[in-house]
Amino acid sequence: xxxxxxxxxxxxxxxxxxxxxxxxxxxxxxNFWKKRGVIYVRPLPFFGNLKDVLLQKKYIGYYxxxxxxxxxxxxxxxxxxxxxxxxxxxxxxxxxNILVKDSRNFIDRMVKVDESLxxxxxxxxxxxxxxxxxxxxxxxxxxxxxxxxxxxFYLVDKCGQQLVLFIEKFAxxxxxVAVKDAVERFTMDxxxxxxxxxxxxxxxxPKAEFSNLLHRIFQLSFTSAVANLATxxxxxxxxxxxxxxxxxxxxxxxxxxxxxxxxxxxxxxxxRNDLLDYLxxxxxxxxxxxxxxxxxxxxxxxxxxxxxxxxxxxxxALYELSVHQDIQTTARTEIKDVLxxxxxxxxxxxxxxxxxxxxxxxxxLRKYPxxxxxxxxxxxxxxxxxxLMLPAGTGVxxxxxxxHHDSKYFxxxxxxxxxxxxxxxxxxxxxxxxxxxxxxxxxCIGMRxxxxxxxxxxxxxxxxxxxxxxxxxxxxxxxxxxxxxxMALGGVYLNITKFNN
Ligand code: HEM
Numbered sequence: 001x002x003x004x005x006x007x008x009x010x011x012x013x014x015x016x017x018x019x020x021x022x023x024x025x026x027x028x029x030x031n032f033w034k035k036r037g038v039i040y041v042r043p044l045p046f047f048g049n050l051k052d053v054l055l056q057k058k059y060i061g062y063y064x065x066x067x068x069x070x071x072x073x074x075x076x077x078x079x080x081x082x083x084x085x086x087x088x089x090x091x092x093x094x095x096x097n098i099l100v101k102d103s104r105n106f107i108d109r110m111v112k113v114d115e116s117l118x119x120x121x122x123x124x125x126x127x128x129x130x131x132x133x134x135x136x137x138x139x140x141x142x143x144x145x146x147x148x149x150x151x152x153f154y155l156v157d158k159c160g161q162q163l164v165l166f167i168e169k170f171a172x173x174x175x176x177v178a179v180k181d182a183v184e185r186f187t188m189d190x191x192x193x194x195x196x197x198x199x200x201x202x203x204x205x206p207k208a209e210f211s212n213l214l215h216r217i218f219q220l221s222f223t224s225a226v227a228n229l230a231t232x233x234x235x236x237x238x239x240x241x242x243x244x245x246x247x248x249x250x251x252x253x254x255x256x257x258x259x260x261x262x263x264x265x266x267x268x269x270x271x272r273n274d275l276l277d278y279l280x281x282x283x284x285x286x287x288x289x290x291x292x293x294x295x296x297x298x299x300x301x302x303x304x305x306x307x308x309x310x311x312x313x314x315x316x317a318l319y320e321l322s323v324h325q326d327i328q329t330t331a332r333t334e335i336k337d338v339l340x341x342x343x344x345x346x347x348x349x350x351x352x353x354x355x356x357x358x359x360x361x362x363x364x365l366r367k368y369p370x371x372x373x374x375x376x377x378x379x380x381x382x383x384x385x386x387x388l389m390l391p392a393g394t395g396v397x398x399x400x401x402x403x404h405h406d407s408k409y410f411x412x413x414x415x416x417x418x419x420x421x422x423x424x425x426x427x428x429x430x431x432x433x434x435x436x437x438x439x440x441x442x443x444c445i446g447m448r449x450x451x452x453x454x455x456x457x458x459x460x461x462x463x464x465x466x467x468x469x470x471x472x473x474x475x476x477x478x479x480x481x482x483x484x485x486x487m488a489l490g491g492v493y494l495n496i497t498k499f500n501n
Pocket of ligand 1: 301443
């Protein structure tokens, strides 16, 4: 009887004690902002403030926008990512201090990937921290100069011509085009050619090997979506649950592709003036040496950072042009006029002369910023304002999507209006209210490349085709709540017909 009683007591104690301890552990930081007198969003155990995002009910960009709007006059708001306190910064002056003025104290992202879970993700520049990041960034910066972009343009243009042939098949058959799929093939071929030195040919061959690999890299299961989010907000969750971002077998295949291309070039002495050529120069450099997985990780990093950002920008631009025929006509007229002056050839210089196209792309990136927030990590205790000393290690998030949709900076933000970016009007946009490529020393290193490939594809499409909505087009678009990049749920279908002069 006594023994039975003690078992009951033990069982009850275990069933009560364990949840209580777990609760106390998971909520141990929850008075962090209260103690510092900062307005904060009330968190839930385990999820913090990310419940709807983690359960994939709400897109992270929309969620941060809601918090931003509920606290529109506050310079910052405390949030909790899982159990970790973090700060959402709304005030542009503070944003400037973090991203530029005091960037030395905010040079790292919150993003952190455990090397044992994914060596290539962990060593890619976007995930690196401290001195290692600095070394890699300094080494890679010369790869993206204007001169290098000019040299690489012929490869981008070649893929643009293949994109036209790809779309032409649909136009002839009068079938709607799955635009997201078409431009993903274009971006994939460009990246494969420039960063991996291989002719992927996904625009010609739907079963291309590289395209299968890419689909596997970007395929989002529930767990990999959570793992992705955790890398940005609470890296410990990824480690604790051993959440893999990618199969090791995929990493091995990427290594294999890169090393095969490198060894072939070494053997034949072939030079293509592409990203891989410039990366290869770093393998033998005295000052900027990059080799082994550090080397492969950078080619891989260009793919991960550049693929969806560029292809979705293109997709959103085509969608907006299809529902705004007047804007499409103005853009096409400019493209045709400029090309007349460049012997009907799409060149790096002809793109520079297309001012209206630039406005269209800027407005696309305003309405649809590919990455909806920027993240930084406070390195040492930092006086954010007179009232708040930000402790070392705190994550800081800047809600880019919310800023781009704030009517204070962009009146009628839901309206697609390239005129916001005319020479005259763009002077009215406050600095740091518009940041599609981030800001400061940690901004997008591939900005010129991304912009070049988006514009090249648009020029090829608009000078050959008319784009319009079809019955499969979702108006308005629905944003996929799963990935952290801004993506259209279910893709975008449009009618694309051959343009008649
Ligand atoms: C339209 C296309 C693109 C957009 C909108 C875009 C946007 C961004 C943004 C917002 C960031 C974060 C910046 C910050 O934290 O301040 C970023 C980082 C980065 N992007 Fe891009 N990107 C694009 C294309 C590309 C391309 C094509 C490449 C490579 C070829 C690339 C490579 C990178 C890399 C490596 C980083 C991390 C830089 C670092 O940590 O030092 N991006 N990008």
